[in-house]
Amino acid sequence: MNIRLAAFATPLLLAFALSGSLAFAEGDEEEPVQKPECPKGQVWDSKQQKCLMQDSSLVPDADRTDYAYRLAKDGRYAEALALLDTLQQPNTAKALNYRGYATRKLGRTDEGIGYYLQAVKLDPQYAQVREYLGEAYVIKGRLDLAQEQLQQIKSICGSSCEEYQDLAAAINDSSKT
Secondary structure, eight states, rough: OHHHHHHHHHHHHHHHHHHHHHOOOHHHHOOOOOOOOTTTTTTEETTTEEEETTOOOSHHHHHHHHHHHHHTTTTTTHHHHHTTOOOSSSSSSHHHHHHHHHHHTTTTTHHHHHHHHHHHHHOOTTTTHHHHHHHHHHHHHHHHHHHHHHHHHHHHHHHHHHHHHHHHHHHHHHOOO
16 A cells, blocks of 8 residues: 555655746746946956946957947947957957947948958858848848848858848848838
8 A cells, every 4th residue: 555655646746846846946047147238438347247448458359349239239339339449359250240230330331241241251150240241231222132141141040040030021121112
């Protein structure tokens, strides 16, 4: 009889234990750490976990580059470009991509395309730069070139990745107008 009880009780205890731990995990999950927005002229330093002056030699290029993109995504394009101007190594695919993004958003599409093309030369498998290059081509009315970038993105990450979806939507939206 004890064996039968154990055989019956074990799955119940296991289910109970798992449901309790799942409830605990759902309620106590840590939120991803949000980097605070720094005042103008400062940049978030991931190592020190605080804002530092953007011309501080303590802030690595990777943090400057990432923060410049954040500024650009917030519509602070001139500030993003100023921050990218402080990079010790400005000719990386990521920095050139973000410089292209900020200049394109300022209405300087041809200049942005130039930066995107430089980034593509450095990293032909960088899907985001190909998305942004394609979006610039859409702005210029060059849907043929945008489609080429879409196919390149598909070969990099498939048709379900965000870069493919975003560029496909931009191309589709432009052909409706």
